[in-house]
Amino acid sequence: MLDQIAKLRIIPVVAIQSVEDAVPLANSLSIGGLPVAEITLRTPAGLASIAALASRPDFLVGAGTVHSVDQAKQVADAGARFVVSPGLNPKTVQWCLDKQMPVFPGISSPTDLEMALDLGLKVVKFFPAEQIGGVKMLKALQGPYGEIRFIPTGGISESNLADYLALPSVIACGGSWMVKSDMINSGRFGEIERLTAEATRRLQSLGS
Ligand SMILES: O=C[C@H](O)COP(=O)(O)O
Numbered sequence: 001m002l003d004q005i006a007k008l009r010i011i012p013v014v015a016i017q018s019v020e021d022a023v024p025l026a027n028s029l030s031i032g033g034l035p036v037a038e039i040t041l042r043t044p045a046g047l048a049s050i051a052a053l054a055s056r057p058d059f060l061v062g063a064g065t066v067h068s069v070d071q072a073k074q075v076a077d078a079g080a081r082f083v084v085s086p087g088l089n090p091k092t093v094q095w096c097l098d099k100q101m102p103v104f105p106g107i108s109s110p111t112d113l114e115m116a117l118d119l120g121l122k123v124v125k126f127f128p129a130e131q132i133g134g135v136k137m138l139k140a141l142q143g144p145y146g147e148i149r150f151i152p153t154g155g156i157s158e159s160n161l162a163d164y165l166a167l168p169s170v171i172a173c174g175g176s177w178m179v180k181s182d183m184i185n186s187g188r189f190g191e192i193e194r195l196t197a198e199a200t201r202r203l204q205s206l207g208s
């Protein structure tokens, strides 16, 4: 699973309002070259959308904005293949580790990283990336935390993607720039496909 994420290099972060949009959305992402999504629990349709995509062998669906053990259980039951949260909740992380569910909690400081290390994590989300110092902050963390790998998310787009992916500590970036909620809500799946294909071309041009 981690290998798949490291190969794809971008995780589209999705807030979806209607479960009917899940399949066309996944199709657009896949055709564009990114058969993966972190579907957040920020909307009531998030959980059902995860379930709607979970049985597709050609698509990697994870859950985002998971704040509690209860929510982690729900997304695991729905078939999520990985769990993401904006911050580090030790109980949620431990539950995922016990269930061998890949989990990427958000960290935003060395103190958070100490907690992550204590829990035995090797890969964490770096959130909200741009707002907490972006590439400079990640470079500073590389010295004392050389073993940890990051998935920066928050404020990433085609314009700064390359700077993040150039860091050896970054395995992939998360972002919503190709799957903005208004595009999903108004059924602009062609636009999602086009922006995803542009992101894929950008990755190819970076040799990623
Ligand atoms: O809350 C933000 C999302 O996790 C992704 O961030 P973004 O919309 O800046 O790409």
Ligand SMILES: CC(=O)C(=O)O
Pocket: 040, 063, 064, 065, 066, 084, 085, 086, 087, 106, 125, 127, 153
């Ligand atoms: C932002 C983030 O990491 C999440 O919603 O899960």
